[in-house]
Amino acid sequence: MQLDYKSIIFNTKWILNGSNSIIYRESIDSTLDIALDKNYQIHDTRKIVITDNQTNGKGTHGKQWISTPYKDLTFSIILGKNTHFGQELIDQCCLVMIQILSLYDIKGKIKYPNDIYVNNKKIIGMLLSNIQIGKSEQIPYQSLSIGINVNSIIDIKTIDKQAKVSSTSIFLEIGKESNREKLLKLIIDGIDPVIQRLTHQ
Numbered sequence: 001m002q003l004d005y006k007s008i009i010f011n012t013k014w015i016l017n018g019s020n021s022i023i024y025r026e027s028i029d030s031t032l033d034i035a036l037d038k039n040y041q042i043h044d045t046r047k048i049v050i051t052d053n054q055t056n057g058k059g060t061h062g063k064q065w066i067s068t069p070y071k072d073l074t075f076s077i078i079l080g081k082n083t084h085f086g087q088e089l090i091d092q093c094c095l096v097m098i099q100i101l102s103l104y105d106i107k108g109k110i111k112y113p114n115d116i117y118v119n120n121k122k123i124i125g126m127l128l129s130n131i132q133i134g135k136s137e138q139i140p141y142q143s144l145s146i147g148i149n150v151n152s153i154i155d156i157k158t159i160d161k162q163a164k165v166s167s168t169s170i171f172l173e174i175g176k177e178s179n180r181e182k183l184l185k186l187i188i189d190g191i192d193p194v195i196q197r198l199t200h201q
Helices: 038-043 085-101 170-174 180-199
Strands: 022-028 048-054 072-081 108-110 115-118 119-129 141-148
Touching: 038 072, 038 141, 048 085, 085 108, 085 115, 085 119, 085 141, 085 180, 141 180
Parallel strands: 022 048
Antiparallel strands: 048 072, 072 141, 108 115, 115 119, 119 141
């Protein structure tokens, strides 16, 4: 089922929370294609790029992030260039995700630098990306991408024979589907204070 993104009302201060806070594409190679685009970086900072069908998701070190269409959550937050974020953003967001998983009675564990595992299986991945726009720019534009296996039932190793680890999902851990709109709100509302703190350091 298509994500009902228009029904979500975020309780945020840094990430935009109005009707135009989400840039939705039903299908796209990667949300990073938009999040790292020059025009979007300049004009749409603090917005969320999200899709129901990411066909060529980006992972760490050029690896592919595989998700199930209309089942999982894959999105990027356009961070802009006013603050140069580093590993601390990922570290603190991982703690937020661990807390959110606990609301579903799932015990997650951080696998440095940017993944979360459950029983040695990957369930969440994050990616902080940079792009330099213009030779005179000293600070890169950035985006934060998150992929979380929500209602998928496929182990990544059955799709990607080169994958070194298995994957799991909230559905596989608790045995029932979860509302993606509710989960997305929990994630964005939880990450927003992290970004706020780091922008004021």
